[in-house]
Amino acid sequence: MRRLFLRLRQIARAMVGAPDYDAYLRHMQEHHPGAPPLSEAQLFRERQEARYGGKNGGKCC
């Protein structure tokens, strides 16, 4: 039940382009172990700007 909820939450967040913070941390650990990662709030703001800033082609009709 809890797994289903987490999965639905993950899908819902992907629908609006919100980042998966755990995946980001894993990536940073694997590829850039020395570099300090962004905080969850920083990553959220960075992704929000990237998604809605307009360089991504906007929404569909």
Added chain:
Amino acid sequence: MARHIPWILIAIVGAVSLSVVAVSRGEAVNALWIVVAAVSSFLVAYRYYALYIARHVMRLDPARPTPAIRRADGMDYVATDRTVLFGHHFAAIAGAGPLVGPVLAAQMGYLPGTLWIIAGVVLAGAVQDFMVLFISMRRDGKSLGELIRMEMGQAAGTIALFGAFIIMVIILAVLALIVVKALAESPWGMFTVAATVPLAIFMGVYTRWIRPGRIGEVSLLGLVGLLAAIVYGQDIAQSPVWGPAFTFTPVQLCWILIGYGAVASVLPVWLLLAPRDYLSTFLKIGAIAALAVGIVIMAPPLKMHAVTQFVHGGGPVWSGGLFPFLFITIACGAVSGFHALIASGTTPKLIASEGHAPIIGYGAMLMEAFVAIMALVGASILDPGIYFTMNSPAAVIGTDAASAAAAVTAMGFPIEPGLILQTAKDVGEHSIISRAGGAPTLAVAMAEIFSHVVGGPAMKAFWYHFAILFEALFILTAVDAGTRAGRFMLQDLIGLAVPGFKDTSSPLPGIVATGLCVAAWGFFLHQGVTDPLGGVNTLWPVFGISNQMLAAIALMLGTTVLFRMKRDRYAWVTMVPTAWLLICTVSAGWLKLFSADPAIGFLAHAAKFSEAAARGEVLSPAKSMAEMEQIVFNDRIDAALCAIFLAVVLSLLFFTIRTCIAARRADRPTAQEIPAVVAAE
């Protein structure tokens, strides 16, 4: 063999359902037959055609690293779970188009629309999305314009970018027009939509400062606010003070929207755009799911005729006969060129394996077509008299219940004035006459279906305004996001001539480009709103032509790439739908330009009005000489637009043929893919 048996059974169920839909006449057909026919066709098409394309045409290789693996950066390029990415991609492609197009297409009856949605998506629409995703995925997730430049040359890329900008302008105008049509003279609807602005700003502040990134909880708070706005909207509408304050004429609403678009698109994204996108996305997915469940529970009979007399033309909702105009009216549900921009946007950067491409590229588009089928069912379960009352222009049926009932009955769809008044009263509106644009019709249908499942007739008005709110919400999000995207496209284009204009960080070019973009769609919106024939009649075909032409361009890119990969023998997969789309859009564009019938051809219409003006005559529906001149001017602009679209698509056809001939002459593949060995490094 045994593994094919379930699929053969599904195919038989689909064939039987489709023949019930196709041959039943006289007695009412249940809507579920259409749903079952569509779902089984889609399942079989996915299992056989999509996998055939994946294995033989594209030769997808699950071992070949995708951009998300090769260029993983934890931000733009992230290998994403298949189901999660399906949700992301579907939410990005699903918009107002597949809901509105099929509702308008219902004027020809439910059968032509059903058949075209099913055949069109399987052979053209889903192939296009899948193909563009494949091409972009093999090229580091590059965008459509860049892909065309890579495979067909600089000139072709620039022409395509220019075409895409004009298409964006038309889309924004037509979407805004739908909102105007739905909210004009409707204080209840207007209040609920207006309430979303402060609500979204509250959500924006919440996700920015109070609980950063907590989308789930803020969306729940937002939903509570929305429902409260719908409930209290009724009291607002009936209040002697607030009712008139939220009642606007179409022209007033047009200016409000233009002002809104200009301001909203320069605000920080976290303040209004992002939080409203959360609300509108979740509401849209929820409403689509609820509609599917509602249709299955209610199992409504179809009241629209299978085929109406308007297949030969002369329909009040939009002009022209079945060929080619049906195929451009159902724009997004069957084929949508705009999806090529999404399939070459964020999705190819997130896909974890080439093996996921069929379900994401082909599968998500089948889901979109299913949404279109539900919209068509919605329009077809309404009394046809109500349908034509809502969708015919006032110039044809007048503005009161008696004249509308008489005019619609004369069309062959008997209706009593009492039913028109009662329907308006049920959904809590002053009038339902001439509420063109598709959204109000769909809202009445959704109110019918939802109130059957939850709340009974007393809840109809609530559900109607819920449906209007959900459609207006995601259209306003699209207007805001589209204006921002259009600004960057324009800066790129003007930057070709004035290099300094490309600088996206300096404020002046940004403000100028945003202003130009808003002025461009605002112009067409104003033209649509003041159009005596109701606007949708004029603008929707132009939008349909442009969207289907973009699809033809994307499929031509697919054909070019197959030739350059030396897979010519499979190129029919994209050439057949390209040919059909070119035939439909070029003939529709040609008719819109040169048809001698003033109801269809822009130039014939302009000639009729300018000749009358020269004689000093004022033709209905114009009321003055100034309006006569306005009509002639608008016609000529629309004609020029059609000519531009034709020029764009025909020049890209030229580049496609030239590139394909060169590719055939070459003795090895010339496609600019990232080679498998490089990708694996």
